[in-house]
Amino acid sequence: MDKIRLGLVGCGGMGTRHLYGLRELVQTPFSNVELRAVCDIRRENAELAALEAEKLMGVRPGVFTDLEEMTRSVPDLTAVDVVTDPSVHHDVVCQALDLGLHVMVEKPMAITVKGCQQMIEAAERNNRYLSVAENFRRDPSARLVRYLLETGAIGTPYMALFHSLSPSDTIFITPWRHLKERGGALLDMAVHFTHMVRYQLGDIAEVYGDVRLVEPVRRKPDSIGDTYTFYQNRHRAMQAEVPATAEDTSLAMFKMENGMTVNWLVGLSGHGGCGGEIIFGDGGSINGFGTRGGSISMQQRGQEELTQEEILASIDGFALEPLAEHLFPSGVSAGDPAVDWKLIALEYYELGDAILNGREIEVDGICGLKDVAALYAIFESARAGRTVQIGEVENCDVYEYQADIDDILSLQ
Numbered sequence: 001m002d003k004i005r006l007g008l009v010g011c012g013g014m015g016t017r018h019l020y021g022l023r024e025l026v027q028t029p030f031s032n033v034e035l036r037a038v039c040d041i042r043r044e045n046a047e048l049a050a051l052e053a054e055k056l057m058g059v060r061p062g063v064f065t066d067l068e069e070m071t072r073s074v075p076d077l078t079a080v081d082v083v084t085d086p087s088v089h090h091d092v093v094c095q096a097l098d099l100g101l102h103v104m105v106e107k108p109m110a111i112t113v114k115g116c117q118q119m120i121e122a123a124e125r126n127n128r129y130l131s132v133a134e135n136f137r138r139d140p141s142a143r144l145v146r147y148l149l150e151t152g153a154i155g156t157p158y159m160a161l162f163h164s165l166s167p168s169d170t171i172f173i174t175p176w177r178h179l180k181e182r183g184g185a186l187l188d189m190a191v192h193f194t195h196m197v198r199y200q201l202g203d204i205a206e207v208y209g210d211v212r213l214v215e216p217v218r219r220k221p222d223s224i225g226d227t228y229t230f231y232q233n234r235h236r237a238m239q240a241e242v243p244a245t246a247e248d249t250s251l252a253m254f255k256m257e258n259g260m261t262v263n264w265l266v267g268l269s270g271h272g273g274c275g276g277e278i279i280f281g282d283g284g285s286i287n288g289f290g291t292r293g294g295s296i297s298m299q300q301r302g303q304e305e306l307t308q309e310e311i312l313a314s315i316d317g318f319a320l321e322p323l324a325e326h327l328f329p330s331g332v333s334a335g336d337p338a339v340d341w342k343l344i345a346l347e348y349y350e351l352g353d354a355i356l357n358g359r360e361i362e363v364d365g366i367c368g369l370k371d372v373a374a375l376y377a378i379f380e381s382a383r384a385g386r387t388v389q390i391g392e393v394e395n396c397d398v399y400e401y402q403a404d405i406d407d408i409l410s411l412q
Helices: 013-026 043-057 069-074 085-097 113-126 140-150 184-201 229-237 308-314 322-327 340-356 365-384 390-394 400-407
Strands: 004-009 034-040 063-064 079-082 102-106 132-134 157-166 204-212 217-219 240-242 248-255 261-268 274-281 285-286 297-300
Touching: 004 013, 004 069, 004 102, 004 340, 013 034, 013 043, 034 069, 034 340, 043 063, 043 229, 043 308, 063 069, 063 085, 069 085, 079 340, 085 102, 102 340, 113 132, 113 204, 113 365, 132 140, 132 340, 132 365, 140 184, 140 285, 140 308, 157 184, 157 248, 184 204, 184 248, 184 261, 184 365, 204 365, 248 365, 261 340, 285 322, 322 340, 365 390, 365 400
Parallel strands: 004 034, 004 079, 034 063, 079 102, 102 132, 157 261
Antiparallel strands: 157 274, 204 248, 217 240, 248 261, 274 285, 285 297
């Protein structure tokens, strides 16, 4: 078998984006995934996704509303891509693993750390791969930052800033992203950022943080940028205002295991904003951690600042993996309108290569749990009124904030 047989579970807006990502992979010489089925508890969503898949790839997948039925009905189904509401990730993923399927799941891995733990245990008892679809690290800009840090281009890093605070009282993509029991906008967005802090700088040791709910009412935006039919239909049906219960602003200080400090300010609220990412070393600095469709720059001691293109032209030994090089031949993704889909293609390819050839999963269950725990450490610190050790959060020893969510979801 040179391709895995895949089912898409969750056919909303993000599910549609994953179909476009799969189309990007199918069009390359590296194609190792074949879509056989789509599944959603709302049949109309699954039908819409099947129609989109047929337009994109020329083959209409089977349509299902039940995961177990899909597994029984599709011969040789190998894996599923879970792109549901994050508050049910743990239920859907554990069911899929227990059905004998390998799983790729969208970030955040689960709604709480306990949900992540259940998924890891299910993967282990069934001897199946569990991959978390974290796309930022796969961008060429992120790979380059990692290479520069590993090769000592800015000396020894000692401090970093990660600021992304945007003034807003509008609904962030969907109303459920403003509900605590559904994860909230911070978990949905900022788990990307905790991942990138960890990817570039290593594991976090302790966290002191504060979180606030600044905008208790969210308003429908006049329009949305996404042109997918699902997103447009959802926007038309959206209420003019929705209540918010999830905190929308966070501030923290991370102490890394290597002794570095990271100053964190992330949110979508209020009437002022600031932004900027920078890693300071004793021999220079890097502007940016790397991000989807982004670019970075570097300034070494006594030298002029270099753009990403100039960095690439001046260094030896840096290379993307073959599929990434195929998708981004210039080594720069900034300005590429298909970057979102291409990064998803890389995620799909890795899962297929792991199943077919034993490749190691980059963002496995342990990594996904650590990303969720790092973010919730800010919340738990704010609730506890003290610095928390990251191990306390990963082991659920400090768990008051998340316990409220588990109670609502009956997550044991």
